[in-house]
Amino acid sequence: MRFDAFAKKEFSALDAESEAGHIGLKRALRAPDLLALGVGAIIGAGIFVLTGSAAAKYAGPAITISFVIAAVACAFAGLCYAEFASLIPIAGSAYTYSYASLGELIAWIIGWDLILEYGFGAAAVAVGWSGYVNSFLQDHGVTIPPHLTAAPGTVLVLYDGRWQRLSSIEETLESAHVALGSIPHVTAAFDLVAFLTVLLVTAILVRGIRESATVNTLIVIVKVSIVLVFVGLALVALTRAGWAPASKNWSPYIPPNAGEFGKYGWSGILRGAAVIFFAYIGFDAVSTAAQEAKNPKRDMPIGILGSLVICTILYILVSGLLTALVPYTALDVPDPVAVGIDATGVGWGRFLVKVGAIFGLASVMLVMLLAQSRVLFTMSNDGLLWPAAAKIHPRFQTPYVSSIVVGAFVAVFAGLVPIGILGELVSIGTLLAFVIVCASVWMLRRRHPEIPRPFKTPWVPFVPFMGMAVALAMMLALPWETWLRLGVWLAIGMAIYFGYGRKHSRVQKALLERPPA
Template sequence: MVRTLGLTQLTMIGIGAIIGAGIFSLAAAVARDVAGPAVLLSFLVAGAASLCAAFAYAEFAGMVPKAGSSYTYCAAVLGEIVGWIVGWDLLLEYTAIVAVVAIGMSGYLGFLLEAVGIHLPAWALGAPGTGAGHRVDLLAVAICLAVAWLLTRGTRTSARVETVLTVVKIAIVLLVIVVGFTKVRTGNLHPFAPFGFGGAFTGAATVFFAVFGYDALSTAAEESVEARRKLPKAMMLSLAVSMVLYVLVCVVLTGMQRYSELNPNSGISSAFRSVGLSGLANVIAVGAVIGIVTVTFSFMMGAARLWYALSRDGLMPAWFGAIHPRRKVPHRATWLIGIVSAVLAGLLPINAVAELTNIGVLLAFVVVSASVLVLRYRKPHLQRGFRCPGMPVVPVLGMAFSVWLMSFLQWETWVRLGGWLVVGLALYAGYGYRRTRTVMPGGSVDLDDLDRMSESDDPAPAPTP
């Protein structure tokens, strides 16, 4: 792969991964069904847990500038089997995230189509069980496949498209905040926690996937210029900007419209329409579609790079991780992830996919936080482009927060995760363990060699802004 991504593009990829369905769809669904106006607390709690883990990710990104993210970090510190479990786990979770945000985007696309008089047949409007006559979410399927096509055009081209779309998305979110605050009615914010504060915490476990896009960002390490310095900065910047916007939008959303009346499919546009701003509601719907495209882009890119790392190390067949000879991207993995995410998006409701996503990522956060703690004491003198503050308190808080949020998820979600991990262990025992001994006996990262790695890790073209 080629190093072409600078700090601006990396930050935009991070913001693109974080801000999307969380603001435009899931916030309304959680507020209506679980938290009420206390959805604001849901995002703050999820953001606090995410920040603790973000510090751990940033330290690793400044030390291990390799594709693979959590898989690479955990394999380097805790061993190959732990790394494989985390990588196999995240392969499913990233793919599920793409499906979640595609479902969220399809609601706004449907909103726009209805605004111009186009009505899809009932069978194409959603997954089975989400409405009368629903058989498949056709728009969500089309979104997943279109993003896969974009990503196979090449990293430089797709990153430029991502940057432009993210700028447009931020502008739309700022418009929502500025205009929306003029329509807030404080009476809509009472009672603040109609489902109790337990509902807000349950909501935090559900919206968590909306505040950890930096995890997918870390998979682009081998396409980043000066990855050790710029990846940690991009992670912190993208999370900070996104959390401020999330908090403000939650206040606007629940202040404009009573929580019980929010539309879970097109929450912000429907709220603006409810206060007589139909024209602006259509503009927001366009922004939502653009914004959610960037999330699907970031996580599908992350899933493909993770699959590439697993295949390169021999844990999965090399065929999956093949790099396109001209475009220099893992094209086969990208298309397979696009197809699987399209199936999930077309046939499953958004809440089921969101919970499946969150439990896997929370598990990865526990292991990464533990890994950075272990490595700090095992090899304190390793070169680090960023150091996690507040050791050992911050990593311990990251683990505690993640386990606590996992406890609020449904038991069916735990069963699905367990089944997936059993399949992964069987694959490792039957193929990966023996194959990786041949392909790369020392593993993907040798910690003893890190201090001898150069700052850029590879000859690189002139940095892009």
Template structure:
């Protein structure tokens, strides 16, 4: 009872936040769309269709979307009832206690931190290629990491700092910038849909499911609709960043569920339409290329398509980066406020109402990783981290319904506990389809986090200090 009391006191202290409450439901929805729609729609759709799902990649997106939907309903309930800027970390703190919350926060650092560095690398690649289309060629020394034969990936390094400065200026300004860029990339997608709809050939959808539901090849590679779902799940990565904005939302109890669910539904519809059209205008077997959307449009005779896609990708990745960095800073801000990392990072700038110290720290670390370390397959671990956080949030809904039945819940999951149970099963199943190497890297990351917890966090946490004071 004492630990529960102390835990509640720590969480309730978060209610009086120094952060500026300025985000509307519309801002939150575009925040989710900004993070979810990136390279997945321009690249992943073609690769998944060609190598794993065929035209049934539409089903892969639906399966991944349904699994994310169950998790989104769980997020919506906890965001409305628990709140706080820590997302799944904060929810785990209330439901399970400090240790599980730390592990969850450590997983989120992988999801957002490594994800941001990986996306910065991807953005830099498209940026360099776009410049080359205009006969502007940057030397390898400033476009490749040292391990790749260069000195620094300067575009990746620089874009992180540009967005870091934007976040320091203020969250409302960052949201306005995100909204503008989201409109640009959605316009790009709308142009593709209009062009592709006029050339749809349903014969390309036959056979619809050439690789079946699921099977493993001799080389260990998984194929089929379900394997494709675990791959395209990356396209849904990041919509949960909406929940990190709880303390800066004008009316979080109402607006967070709206932002979470509307962004997920919108993105799912876009993914289904684009993947269906892409496989309907070009045979799926031809789509295993670096830019399948540009390839498909060029097949239709639109030679300017590479510029269109480059615009969409560059705009898309900038918003993904912005929201990932935003989410990372708010999660670390919450962990710092609880004493699990140094409390100096939970200071809020009184003029800008932003946690400038943690923003600069995140900008420094992520820019160094993006600029000097080629991430390679480490980025794949982001998927399993995201799925693990979804599972824990679904479990948290069930646990809090039992432990704190009288907790005010402005938004409640329908058919509880069916929805969170289905979320646990579906997200857990998608995790099982990931390669063993991904599980090994994920386990190693968690072990490092546990060591850090027992070496530092456990001894400096506010919960531990309050417990000692009461004792």
């Protein structure tokens, strides 16, 4: 048989992998564990980092509406993920789902896309981590050379005793009639903190790390507690001020369009939803834990949809209070929650929130790099990537080659690329994954309606179609430069697939060895 780009992985092979204990996991997680896993993965860079830049550049105070739109898209996709997670409980997530339903070429595209999603996601988190670390250190009199604290081209100024991004205090300088040339300022060359952070996390992953549901739950409690501390302090500060800052900063709540698509107005709200979609990608971590769930039929929907509901409520509260405390134009910074807590004037709150964000972002970064290595490992085992990607360290028992290569690239991107671009790339990659997963559910229902499904997505084909439609709408709302970068990334991936993957694919080799009918 000749090469078949749409050859599918048989369900018998997937069942064999699952029964063989391919990833060595046992079914030990209950609904609360899955819920904690989802919340722990979602609460991170989205709430601590991207909320500010999306409000400043696209939606203004109406960023709260953007979060609702993004959550609706996630709900449709989450239902589709829940069906697959209970049906195919093995590693690979969307890559494996599409391999079984849409074929090898689509699986390759989504696998390559997941590499983009997790890699650039980790880089974006690293940039946000750098922002919070620099802010925290300056609170305690420690200053890193400013030209090594941001992406190349970022202008930083020394104002009020602190090095700050010009974009975040430009309005303040204008109102104080302070000319840029009259105060010290530098142009950044490299974000050394973000670079070193990724290398450190990579070293931890190479050496090996064990996470349990108990430890994850404790981290979730800490993260959620810190978010609630910010909400409480913000409410107290605004109440004491008679909500005057909110009246000023929320007027108008939906800023008028600036004359171009995506720059405020309703198109800006849609673009804001597409950008902060990155904030919700964590629920994919719940679907990858399907093999660990004791009762996937009942518990996977609770973990996926429950974590989405909890995090959406927290996101709306934080973004609403953040834009009430601080003018949205001043939030285009890697550490917007730190800027918000500074506005409350509560010293211990500032310390607590910043320390919590530092630890919270570090854990998200680790999970993203860990997830990416799992996708690479699975693709390599299928023969679509070089065997080195699946090479296991003889002592640490980790896929160390893929971890080191990925870590090196992510570290460089974290040091050189602004967080806005990173966030947009992750969002478009995630949205593309959601489109393919929703399409896979519909196609599999049509081709194999007889397969027992522990959990069934309701209202098929309405839910998959809506998931695809909303995700595509948000993709279209992203800047054309983001589409161009995605196109370049996918072109590189196609070159690798046709140059290497299709020749070494285990599925393709099985087709060639199959006797003619």
